[in-house]
Amino acid sequence: WTYDEIKRHLGKETLEDGTALDEVFAYHYDVKKSGNVDPQKDPHDELKHQNVLIIRGSLEQTAAKFGLSDDTVREGLKKGLDILYRVRQQRPRPHLDDKMVTSWNGLMISAFARAAQVLERSQEVYEKAAVRAAMFVKEHLYSELDNTLLRSGYRDGERVVHVGHPVPGFLDDYAFLIQGLLDVYELTFDSSWLAWAEKLQDKQNELFWDGERCCFYETSDHDASILLRIADAQDGAEPSGNSMSVRSLLRLTQFLHRDDFKQQAEKLLACFGQRLAKVPMALPAMSTGLLLYRHSFQEVCIVGQKQDQLTQEFLKLLRGEAYMPNRTIVLVDGDTEGNMLYQRNPVLPSMKVPGRVFVCQDFVCQKPVASVEELRSCLQQTMPPPLSSSTSTSS
Structure with missing residues (x-):
């Protein structure tokens, strides 16, 4: 906003004691005649003489400056914002991406699923969000015909469309979504999410695994236009x-x-072992994976x-005060046909007494x-010891 725009749209408005609203508004939101954007942060002069509304002091300070009550200033500022909002609605909207x-949906699915496990008051809301997002990806960004993911889709009104030639999924799309599906399983205990995660992991291995270096490439070898396939493990804004x-x-x-999956994880850790030892701060996500590997997993099977x-x-205890990152939770629900875990874990069929x-x-x-109480005591006795500082990262 320019200073003149603030004067033009708010200049005729006054507060209850007659104080000009534009003056109070300009003071509170740091509006200046010359603009409030630092020229060093605007190298192309796109915001020259413009003001970005910013609060540099408290509402109480503004009230004291003009000798007004806090409530009067609060109501006046809200009125000014409402007026400017209506003005802004008449401007051309910026392009919307x-x-x-x-991959981003995979990260969000994980966030929703984990939030649902620990935030009791919002559990239903977050659980629905996680499941809906996972179903959306399966419907619009996944091909069941060849078990592959797409990189992205685009919105066309209420439809999802794919412009031109759809871009096949990259490594991140598979890896992030698989983790999201595992989190959804541990939230819902619907083994169909676990089955899909396994299928995607097998496809990820097929498309991206480098058997010589023992790591994953970012892209598959199906695109002849890619001259150089890159394999990296730098954890930045995204893992x-x-x-x-x-x-x-x-x-x-x-x-x-x-066991083949465990062996693959071992090879991955060995591939990046030197970097983990030298600069673990560059690989925080992989470092947590290394901790999971060294501690080994604890599995808790709830019958019922x-x-x-x-x-x-039981779940409240496991997800709350007794939470451990290196623990998996399995629900033994007696569904020997619908629950795939009965075919994979030979011990589950023997767990028949509910409430155990x-x-x-x-x-x-x-x-x-x-x-x-018995579960709490058992978990306390089985807490893993801390890793020794002398543990070799690259071993």
């Missing part, structure tokens, strides 16, 4: 696909008893239905417990 990126894959491979190993009160009490919880480490289970 409303594409839907598979890298290689780093995320370490965690997912280890979790899938625990859920599905697939998800909606049972005792099951919910089995705590397992390295695929060896302790005696079952039948109450929240």
